[in-house]
Amino acid sequence: MASRSPAINVMVKAAMKATRQLLHDFNEVEQLQVSKKGPADFVSNADIAAEKTIVDELKYARRDYGFLLEEGNEIESKDELKRRWIIDPLDGTTNFLHGIPHFAISIALEEAGEIVSAVIYEPTRDELFWAEKGKGAFLNDRRLRVSARRNLEDSVFATGIPTLRGADHAFYLKQLEAVMTRCSSVRR
Structure with missing residues (x-):
């Protein structure tokens, strides 16, 4: 069993607390109030509520740390090492x-x-990804390892399509084409 640091434990506790409401909202998504931040960029009441829960939990545990919040604000750190939490309360809105x-x-x-250190919690599958500098990365309590694949052509790729806001689609398509040309089973 992997040993988690106090920082990881604090992040996990905050994520778990926010999960309850997120899953409730997900099961009643048709009732959810949604605002548009920009083209294909939305914020929901679920984002806002989850962010508040996480911030409250992290502030309680480490009151001097700062915050960089996905839904808007930045709160300056009062900590001598300038520690701050970086939060996306609903990654995959x-x-x-x-x-x-x-x-x-x-x-x-x-x-x-x-x-x-970082935590990513996927509530619908109860998967907790976490990593710490110098300790490695884990899925729940199982250590993750790098694939033994040595050739790009033998690898599997996954990507998301960037939103319109701030995306350089021409650059993205050029990168995607390079990967596809090299790795596609259909060669030119």
């Missing part, structure tokens, strides 16, 4: 709003400008 059970709560801890 589009999936959530379309009833697709593939979304997560993402929380990271930054120290002096470097990410030192």
Whole structure:
């Protein structure tokens, strides 16, 4: 069994607390109030409620740490090491709003400008991904390992399509074409 640090435990506790309401909202998604931030970019009451729960829980545990919040605000750190939590309370909002059970709560801890630990919790599958600098990455309590694949052509790729806001679609398509050309079973 992998040993989790106090920081990981605090993030897990915050994610679990926010999960209860997120799953409730997911099961009643047709009732959810949604606002549009920009083209194909939405924020729901579920995002806002989950963010508040996570912030309250993390503030209670580490009152001097700062915050960088996906839904808006930045709260300056009062901590000497400039530690701050980076939070996306509902990573996969589009999936959530379309009833697709593939979304997560993402929380990271930054120290002096470097990410030192992170948690991603996928509530519909009860999967907890976590990592700490120098300790590795885990799924629940099982250590994750890098694939033994040595050739790009033998690998599997997955991607999301970027939203319109701030995306350089021409650059993205060029990158995607390079991967597809090299790895597709159909060669030109």
